[in-house]
Amino acid sequence: QKEVEQNSGPLSVPEGAIASLNCTYSDRGSQSFFWYRQYSGKSPELIMFIYSNGDKEDGRFTAQLNKASQYVSLLIRDSQPSDSATYLCAVNAGYSTLTFGKGTMLLVSP
Amino acid sequence: DTGVSQDPRHKITKRGQNVTFRCDPISEHNRLYWYRQTLGQGPEFLTYFQNEAQLEKSRLLSDRFSAERPKGSFSTLEIQRTEQGDSAMYLCASSLTRGSPSTDTQYFGPGTRLTVL
Numbered sequence: 001q002k003e004v005e006q007n008s009g010p011l012s013v014p015e016g017a018i019a020s021l022n023c024t025y026s027d028r029g030s031q032s033f034f035w036y037r038q039y040s041g042k043s044p045e046l047i048m049f050i051y052s053n054g055d056k057e058d059g060r061f062t063a064q065l066n067k068a069s070q071y072v073s074l075l076i077r078d079s080q081p082s083d084s085a086t087y088l089c090a091v092n093a094g095y096s097t098l099t100f101g102k103g104t105m106l107l108v109s110p
Numbered sequence: 111d112t113g114v115s116q117d118p119r120h121k122i123t124k125r126g127q128n129v130t131f132r133c134d135p136i137s138e139h140n141r142l143y144w145y146r147q148t149l150g151q152g153p154e155f156l157t158y159f160q161n162e163a164q165l166e167k168s169r170l171l172s173d174r175f176s177a178e179r180p181k182g183s184f185s186t187l188e189i190q191r192t193e194q195g196d197s198a199m200y201l202c203a204s205s206l207t208r209g210s211p212s213t214d215t216q217y218f219g220p221g222t223r224l225t226v227l
Contacts, residue, residue, distance in 0.1 A: 004152070032213050043201055043218040044153065051213060088152050096141065096207075097166065098216060100152030 002027045004091050006101035014109055019076040021104050023089030026070070033065055033072045034090040037083075038103065044088055047074070079108045112136075114219030116202050122225045123192055130188045131222045135204030142185050143216060144177055145201040146170070153201055159185060160207065192226045199223050 003026040013019045021035075032051050036044035050056045050063040050072065062075040072091075076083055086103040093099065115134045123129050135142045141160050145153035156175070157167045161182040171177075174192075179185040189196055199221045205214040 008150075034215070036218075043199075043221045046215060046217060049213075049215060090152075092214070096158060096160075096214060097143070097155040097168075098153075099155070102150065102152050 002030075002091070002093055002099045004089055004099050004101035006087075006089050006104045008102055009105040010107045011104055012107045012109065013079050015079060015081060017079050017108075019079045019083065019106055019108070021074040021076070021087050021089075021106065023072045023074075023101055024070055025072070025089075025091045025099075027091070027093040027099075028067075028070065030067075030070075030091045030093045032092040033063070034092070034098065035061075035063060035074045036088040036090060036100075038086045038088055040086075047087075076106075079106075081108045081110050084108045114202055114204050114217055116200075116219040116222050118222055119220060120223050120225075122227065124227050125192060125194060127192055128188065128190045129192060129224065130186055131200055131202075131224075132184060132186050133202030133204075133219060134184045135202070136206075136217060139204035139206045139217075140182070141205045141207055141214060141216075142179055143203040143205070144185070144187050145203065145218075147199045147201055147221075148197075156187075189224075192224075194226045197224055197226045 035047045088103045089101040090098040143158040144156040147153040159179040202219045203216040
């Protein structure tokens with residue numbers, strides 16, 4: 001059973017701070033990792049993906065992957081109230097389908 | 111590139127009725143996926159197509175559910191004899207497979223919210 005675990009939150013941070021969102025996965029064969037943002041009542045929106053160990057930066061977002069620890073994280077720098085949403089971690093275990101975590105709710109207060 | 115579209119956006123039906131949803135993927139995307147999402151949960155995979163071939167179905171997809179992608183373009187998901195437990199957001203996603211399917215990036219449509227009374 002492939003599992004993806006996320007803290008449900010909410011994670012509360014003040015505007016301008018760094019938000020750190022974490023995700024662990026159970027399948028060691030997992031090959032690609034995705035972060036989606038989902039506003040309430042809306043569909044998931046892709047933020048970024050990462051395949052290799054290490055860090056990948058895209059604007060205010062940085063994804064970090066540690067395959068040995070089966071851990072992936074998303075850092076959001078200079079958090080804005082508009083970043084308040086649920087962040088979904090998704091893992092592809094080498095097939096074609098994604099296994100999602102339940103998501104972490106992020107609240108950025110002005 | 112107009113993105114993934116889904117129709118209808120909302121559907122309210124009575125228990126026992128049949129419903130059908132449509133998904134139009136991003137043009138030229140060869141893979142199309144259906145997911146279901148309930149409140150407080152992440153999306154759960156239901157089935158996916160590469161072109162017109164249905165390649166995988168989740169055990170979540172009971173025999174009341176059927177999906178088609180007849181010409182490798184749009185897809186339909188039909189639920190027969192709906193039950194209250196079918197109430198959920200039904201999400202469609204598409205991707206373009208360039209090589210390794212494990213690196214496919216899936217883009218989601220707006221979803222169809224189903225309420226079964």
